[in-house]
Amino acid sequence: MKKHQFLIALCTAAWIYAQPSIAQVAPQKRAAPAGKAVNKSNSGKAMPTDSEVRTGKLANGLTYYIRKNSEPKNRAELYLANKVGSLMENDNQLGLAHFTEHMAFNGTKDFPKNEIINYLQKAGVRFGADLNAYTIFNQTVYQLPIPTDSAEVFKTGFKILANWAGKVNMNGEDIDNERGVIVEEDRQRGKNAAQRMSKELFPFLLGNSQYAKRIPIGTVEILNNFTHDKIRNFYHDWYRPNLQSVIAVGDFDVNEVEKLIKENFSGFSNPKNEKPRLNYSIPDNTTPLVKIVTDAEQPYNIAQVIYKHKEGPVVTEQDYKSRLIQSLVNSMLGARLAEITQKGNAPFLAAQSIYGPYQGGAVWGLSALTTFAVAKSGNELEKALTAALAENERMAKFGFTNSEIETVKKKMDAGIEKQHKEQNKTKSAAYVQRYLDNFLTGAAMPSDNYTYELAKNILKNVTAQEINQVAKNMVGKTNQIVIVQAPEKEKANLPTEQQLLAVLKNAGNNVTPYVDDKINQPLIAQSPKGGSIVNEATNKQLNVTTLSLNNGIKVVLKPTDFKNDQIIFTSFGRGGTSLAKDDNFLSADNANLIAQSGVGPFNPTQLSKYLAGSTAGVRSYIDTEFQGFSGSTSPKDIETAFQLIYAYATEPRKDAEIFNKNISDYKVIVTNKNSNPASVFADTVQAVMGNYHKRAMPTTLTDIDQISLDKAYAFYKDRFADLSGQTFVFVGNFDVEKIKPLIIKYLGSLPALNRNEDFVDLGIYPPKGKVSKTVRKGIEDKATVQLIFHNDYEYNAVNNIQLDALKAALEIKILERLREKESGVYSPNVSLSIDKLPKAHYYFTISFNCAKANVDKLINAALEEVNTFKQNGATSEDLVKFKSEELRQEELNLRENGYWLSYLSTRLKNNDDINQVLSNKERINNVTVESSKTAAQKYLNGDNYIRLVLVPEK
Template sequence: MKKYYLIYALASGLFIQPVLAQQKKTTVKAPIAKATTKPIVGKIIPNDPNVIIGKLPNGLTYYIRKNTEPNKRAELYLANKIGSLMENEEQQGLAHFTEHMAFNGTKDFPKNEMINYLQKAGVRFGADLNAYTGFNQTVYQLPIPTDSVEVFKTGFKILANWAGKVTMDGKEIDNERGVIVEEDRQRGKNAQQRMSNQLLPFLLANSQYAKRIPIGKVEILNSFTHDKIRSFYADWYRPNLQSVIAVGDFDVKEVENLIKQNFSDLKNPASPKTRINYDLPDNAQPLVKIATDKEQPYNVAQVIYKQREGSVKTDSDYKKSLIQSMINNMLAGRIQELTQKGGAPFLFAQSTYGSYQGGLVWGISALTTIAVSPTTAGLDKALKAALAENERMAKFGFTAGEFETVKKKIEAGMEKQYKEKDKTKSAVYVQQYLENFLTGSSIPSADYRYAETKKILTTLTLTEVNALAKTLVTKNNQIIVVQAPEKDAKDLPTEAQLIAAIKTAGNGVTPYVDNTVNKPLIAQMPTAGKIVSETKNDKVGITTLVLNNGIKVILKPTDFKNDQVIFTSFGKGGSSLASNDDFQSAENANLVAQSGVGDFNPTQLTKYLAGKTANASAYIDSEYQGFSGSSSPKDLETAFQLIYARATNPRKDVDIFNKNISDFKVITANKNSSPTSVYADTVQAVMANYHKRGMPTTLQDIDKISLDKAYAFYKERFADASGQTFVFVGNFEVEKLKPFITTYLASLPALNKNENFVDNGINPPKGKVSKTVYKGLEDKATVQLMFHDDYVYNADNNIQLDALKAALEIKILERLREKESGVYSPGVDLSVQKYPSAHYYFTISFNCSKANVDKLINAALEEVNSFKVNGATADDLKKFKSEEARQEELSLRDNGFWLGYLSNRLKYGDNVEQLLGDKQRLDAVDVASTKAAAQKYLNGDNYIRLVLVPEK
């Protein structure tokens, strides 16, 4: 029941996202806008002394910092203070198009040579090498190894080529048109885009922002003459609007010299165009816009209270931003609590203060309140309920208890961040310097943030917090937006009713009552058990403990993070053990885990844990049940207590359960409005071969979900801990962990059932299957081509499949995107499983126009057949091996990698020393082995073709 993810994705659809040239989405705050000039209040925050900030004679700014996390790596960025707002009428979309062209040929790297060179150096296209374009900025990112002098130096050469040496070859421009049109198709051609087209001119007040959406206009993209994009590049890609950011494991003086050598010869235009900062107008009266669409599944209302606010530059700004974070946290807690109660009038609600439209409009922030209603008729009621929390906050403020709780949370987060200051990733610093260049925001050091936050928390009063909270609900600059299904348009609240909802939302509100539970998490401490055996494996650095109740505990101490311990556990069984009559309830037993623990509902548990950096949750999936979580070393006992409490004292909450079931019904009833939802359900059904236990959930299925059965199943799954295996990775000492292990794990109940999961036969169909779904209003098709079969699961076979997947992905991208210009970001996915039955799945997927479906499928299959005849090319295998080796270097110093690696090896009964043979297995991959793998795994005997096209 991924309910809130689905609704939140819908509710956040109003935000305009920057346009990415490659496949990876990067979330970066956009620069802030020109606002009314205000006097500086407070002391200017000093810049971190560890960053060197300089400027070349031509105006290019640079930031350099030495940082060794990760080792032998650097993050190189080229930031440009230019975006779609700089385009003229004939250039709409060409800022983004220019970004694409930077990867299609420069003076020193013709055509695709840049990408080929970097891939052979272990840099992944899309995942590492990337770029994005917004209204005001275009940013290129290049993570690169520093242990190769030649590769590292070439990185700066690449940045300089982007900055001023893109060739803009006419043939390459024309080839790229189709790719960008397909990018627009992949990201849009849906209800969200159609509603955005209705809403954006309104939200952006018909300003220059509304006229310069980064993706541009398809008709211009298809027809602009080459001189238009060349002029844009010549006018705007200039050093006085550019910055080079370099953070990593390198010599600072050497990097400064490399920047001077590569960028000093770049010239500004003789008569540079003025770079204008655009603004949005104020509005004294509420503005209302209602948008409907045939494929919109939910009723969403949003109220925005806009106000002008610049970036954080002074200690006063810093204090204000800290208080705003506290307000967001406390307000979110209240709405979460309201959502959990029976009778909440919305499916989802939130109220948050932050940058307007996701930070893409300069200098404007807003309190944004969203309510998703189960019915059109109840939309104004849902909205009023969410707005009432704003009014309750403004009228009565927050309580002393809430204030103390949030201070503990802020302090705990600050302490954790400070402890990790020497383990901060280079990418984190890059974002700080990027913000400084684009918006002028400060670059405080970790020491400054720690000391300033501590000082503020010591002196801050509840009165100050409540005074600022009151200002967030403004009387002017109010905007109301409604999105709803077209069929319900006549039943929607009128503009007058929506405005009245704002004005009357505070009627009758009373002060918030804090319901903190003042009890211990565990009422009676358990009787400690014993460790019955201990073994060590120095090759992978682990200690294995066996407890008296049969639990195994694997411990891997690391120094990768100073303040992190992460853990997971698994025991065989899961929902596979439920009968066919009860599996719906069993599959939703996780609702019990989401209901809190013992006497603590989720809100009360959050308050109890304030000030502690520890969490532990329980899960039940199809084959396993267990626990997962994380902790600061100082709060490890709390994490162990949470494990014990979730295993022995789960909470049965009728209100939370009924609210989730009610919401789930609404979502299920409405989901068929969305073509992607209908397609996803079809894919799920086909891949389960229409097995009942693998089918999409229906309303009739939901009616079979019983709280009593779900609760009983949860308790039964955790009644026998004898089959559990725990894995702990992070900064701890084994001996100091043992008392927690004996007290809270060795005391868990054990029935010694020696359980296993059941293979219920949910398998994909054998043979050739083709299924086409006809759903959707616009010319957008989705294609998945799947090769699958039973499989001998082992490390040797896995690496051959990985190599085949990586090489095929390169060729599919080259063929479908570069040669055919028919797609934007095709994907090749590989999934292998050992249990409940060993199977592999190769999936080629892409979006395209309906007319190109058959042509592009045939092109993809031609590439597959080429692999069966010739295998992968030696060049592509070199890229694969280099990327694998580079990624393993990073993985071996990552706690998350080790947690996943150890738990998977133990789940599958593999040798935990398996990774020690990775190099030998990688060396065994060659052209002949990939040819044999293609003939075996891509033979087409079991081939599934799944296509979504618009309605006939």
């Protein structure tokens, strides 16, 4: 991890630790921008159903949704949704709803063993990335993105859904083989502080309800010992048509799809004496509930307050309005907390307050305002929580200012307009989610035009009084829960239950109205003089135009029609932190904090307010070998994006308060990180892979003390003092001739000293030869393994595709061996990383989690597969899968702005031919069994092999 990214990591990690994890939770998407605080009844006009979706119900009760949508072209999203989850389990079936999902991939009537996965991989569908499923409390959902330009494959997709719906074999041997896989899934996702604390918190958070008794992963005892009839009974009882839905959205004929659904699903029937599908809730609590949990491996001191609210799905226009208002409140409250975090005397390291579905939507009918604060120590946790809750109380008592509301309205309006302009580019997966919500919870599914007009009208007419009333209702006085999660060593320093209740009661004492520090100044004080274009070249094959400016900057332009309202860009120039002297390196490596401090007269909060209503966003960066800019914008805001580039280059902001606050917080993180085994292991991996080079070592407290604001600022200024070597790449919806004046004015005015800089090869490479390192850290039976094959090599397109093929084929075999045959891991990974600069080097990494007792056995099994590749190469069948997946993915990539931005910038950085993409298909098809054998012998020879293992201390 880059050292300057620590604050982002802190907020993310703290939020993860603050949220007890439910196995298999899928991302829950709102059907509208946001939600209201309390919604006891769905009052108001019902939102009409989009006429573009065809819905129906078969005689057996199965519901279907069909919509034609051509983004992406020649693709469809097929889903099988089951209104069945872990809540339906008996006491002797704990974990079997999730186990059933696994079994659906292990053999059905028409697709024995792993034939579903094999068939789809040959059709270009990637297992895991595309083909997937999830199980939570109330639902089990199977997702199958599939090509539609092959009639046979497309029809087979519905056959596969039908096999999942009612034809899973439940073979006894397959059941027994899968036990170990699911136990290992529990190990991979858990066996850590977060899981241990979650087990303590779930009964508390879920009110000892049916939810608390039916955590989806189940219990290891039942998973290992249940008799086969238990899971067969579950499948028979609950996988039935009247609890199922087929959702199909894509580039196809709607009538043909409806026919395929009827052909494949009409033959299913519901069981006699079917069990009632009950709905469950979580009990209210009139007085606050408090729970303090500690763990030896917990790195952070976190306090959290939850205000629960009963809330149904979005059905009426009033529901939608409430969601939209709640989204406005989330944005404004979040901005206030972020503003406090930047201050030198901030009472917390990080804080967040957000209203949304309770437990990520896994619990139906509940939402919550969740506020958490991260403190430097247990002694400071009470103060941190008080400060975070004070913002809730300030909001409830005084509401938001007119200027805050005006700012957030502009931001939301810009988002609504952007979404509307992209309406005909909406991906099929977005529509699927709407119909899934309708089937599961009854949420409305209106048309895009309807919600656009409704949102615009609400935003125009909603009053400050309405917004502030919703905000006040969020801070409820009942259904409050207070949680503390902290390191075991801080136990004696934590606030008591009585102190926490006092904080909850008194946090609003003496709060005063918020004062907005919005400033009214231009982003750029003086308009740039501009430069000129001295050369223009066109690549007609790729539709790419390259401009050379008089200050030495190059601009590469690729206009596209993939998105209606998107322009994305990046730039790079050689140098980076490699040019910093050793005694200045630590400050230089944190020079990105300067960019995070705002620009010109604007601190980050003020800049956000200034940009309200604009879609333009820009950041500057300095990495090891390069420095530059990246960002995105809508066509209407393109000039603002250019202004931001110019401002970040010429007017960086030196803010001692923000800088020193970040450094102070960084010390806390470094001090606490060694309690987490994964963090200790990551530090070891970093040190070994950098061969203990002083610039590649993990940061220490002594290192942090050497970081200087003055030196960091001076280094940032120096890196952007000469932009004569910068190359900018723009991709998206723009006209080359219309964008030229902005390029001339802003990029043509960037400073240029013509220093002709290059980066320095610091010699940071992994050690040669064979290296083995074992880290002993942790209290649970969980091991982490990384096996790395690496070396210098000749970087070119032909070698790179051979490496890609080897990686893909090896990943298939490692999965088959370690998961399917050994039942020793859940999700092994084979990754490939290649670098051309500063020296061409490749890295193959085989990684997995497992029981400590199985480490050597599974490492040996993995190496046996590697040796098989060296002897025989990849199988012809696996190469068919590789080629199909690669070519199918390229079809999609070539219609994505992000792909082209990455492709062009990488080729240009490496001085490669940008026309390589035109011959990709030929190179892919030229991979053979023999060429994969040669590649394996060359790249997996084991001459440079690193074995890194994390095992528990005892």
